[in-house]
Amino acid sequence: MRSPELYAGLMSGTSLDGVDAVLLEVSSAGPRCLAHRHQPFAPELAGELLALNQRGGEDELHRAALAANSVADAYASVLDELMVAAQVSAQAVRAAGAHGQTVRHRPELGFTLQLLNAARLAERSGIAVVSDLRSRDVAAGGQGAPLVPTFHRAVFGRTEHDVAVLNLGGMGNLSLLHADGRTLGFDTGPGNVLLDLWHQRHRGGPFDPAGAWAATGQVDGLLLERLSSEAFFSLPPPRSTGRDLFGAAWLQQHVRNEAPQDVQATLAELTAWTVANALQTHLPQAQELIVCGGGAFNTDLLGRLRRRLPGVSLVDSSERGLPPMQVEAAAFAWLAQRFMTGLPGNLPAVTGARGPRLLGALHPA
Ligand SMILES: Nc1ncnc2c1ncn2[C@@H]1O[C@H](COP(=O)(O)OP(=O)(O)OP(=O)(O)O)[C@@H](O)[C@H]1O
Numbered sequence: 001m002r003s004p005e006l007y008a009g010l011m012s013g014t015s016l017d018g019v020d021a022v023l024l025e026v027s028s029a030g031p032r033c034l035a036h037r038h039q040p041f042a043p044e045l046a047g048e049l050l051a052l053n054q055r056g057g058e059d060e061l062h063r064a065a066l067a068a069n070s071v072a073d074a075y076a077s078v079l080d081e082l083m084v085a086a087q088v089s090a091q092a093v094r095a096a097g098a099h100g101q102t103v104r105h106r107p108e109l110g111f112t113l114q115l116l117n118a119a120r121l122a123e124r125s126g127i128a129v130v131s132d133l134r135s136r137d138v139a140a141g142g143q144g145a146p147l148v149p150t151f152h153r154a155v156f157g158r159t160e161h162d163v164a165v166l167n168l169g170g171m172g173n174l175s176l177l178h179a180d181g182r183t184l185g186f187d188t189g190p191g192n193v194l195l196d197l198w199h200q201r202h203r204g205g206p207f208d209p210a211g212a213w214a215a216t217g218q219v220d221g222l223l224l225e226r227l228s229s230e231a232f233f234s235l236p237p238p239r240s241t242g243r244d245l246f247g248a249a250w251l252q253q254h255v256r257n258e259a260p261q262d263v264q265a266t267l268a269e270l271t272a273w274t275v276a277n278a279l280q281t282h283l284p285q286a287q288e289l290i291v292c293g294g295g296a297f298n299t300d301l302l303g304r305l306r307r308r309l310p311g312v313s314l315v316d317s318s319e320r321g322l323p324p325m326q327v328e329a330a331a332f333a334w335l336a337q338r339f340m341t342g343l344p345g346n347l348p349a350v351t352g353a354r355g356p357r358l359l360g361a362l363h364p365a
């Protein structure tokens, strides 16, 4: 048996809620999460990252460089807290897989951009940092996303039956884990991002807790029809998306003068429809859908999904060994392990890349 190794994973996703950090033990028995910490972004940094997600701001290069420093500092801070909580020294960790903050995702133009000054993070933490984990896949003609399906296979895959895994973050993505070993996956579209934006605009606060406000509204059939006619939803995989498409401008184009709570209900229904539609098209025989990401706490959204998928049991990822907010960060620790051991991180069947590739760039400790 290979001796166990420790890796850290650092993830800040499209919802801009902050950074999740996990400490992952990787051994021949598989990956095991030893500790988890979350730190929210300071509101000024979250605001600046959101602004940098939108085109047309002033002096973007300068601001992006400073934001990349601040992201590194935020990552270093939560990493410090994680190491103290786990009582582990920097020397004991072989590497940290650090995602950075996606501010542009344009694989069709040959780039995807995650802000993170990885050199600064390595310098501050004393831990080797594997970063920029998407660019090589894009360079090889792939989408650069989603990358988590191989990790989902490692922790949630079964040989007795097919399993689907749904990440409901800012965006949504599905992994299809066939019992015969085939792994597929793609982005479904907006997860929580539009719900968050609409809630922030009308109610304040970062998100709609448990979807309670959405539950007070009525789905507007005409609005749902307009939203669901978006071409992205009928694209065949490989496909990925981000705030580049599903942001405030997209929402504004579709909403007319519906009551705010009805818009919220309709946005929740849209997310449920995209997921149910994708699952019924690509894995109609699935009986189990494991849910992770912050959307796993949105009771209203899960109810809508259940109603659209009557034969499918929805299972919180914690019932399968990994709590919803730890899955993505654990995936990036696992991707760091793949890099450090010279193994490819992407799945060409998922991203559309020309072949398997070593993903990431190394900043030694
Ligand atoms: N208690 C809750 N009730 C409702 N929604 C919640 C709750 N907790 C978290 N969320 C939702 O989950 C989101 C954060 O999820 P998560 O951290 O998984 O997304 P992310 O990793 O930033 O995005 P992505 O997976 O697209 O990169 C919040 O923005 C919010 O919409």
Ligand SMILES: CC(=O)N[C@H]1[C@@H]2OC[C@@H](O2)[C@@H](O)[C@@H]1O[C@H](C)C(=O)O
Pocket (backbone or CB within 6 Å): 013, 014, 102, 105, 112, 144, 145, 146, 147, 148, 149, 167, 169, 170, 171, 172, 173, 187, 240, 241, 242, 328
């Ligand atoms: C470009 C980018 O940051 N994409 C994210 C985003 O958040 C969810 C979805 O869109 C997914 O494609 C991806 O993240 C996960 C971790 C992935 O690569 O699998």
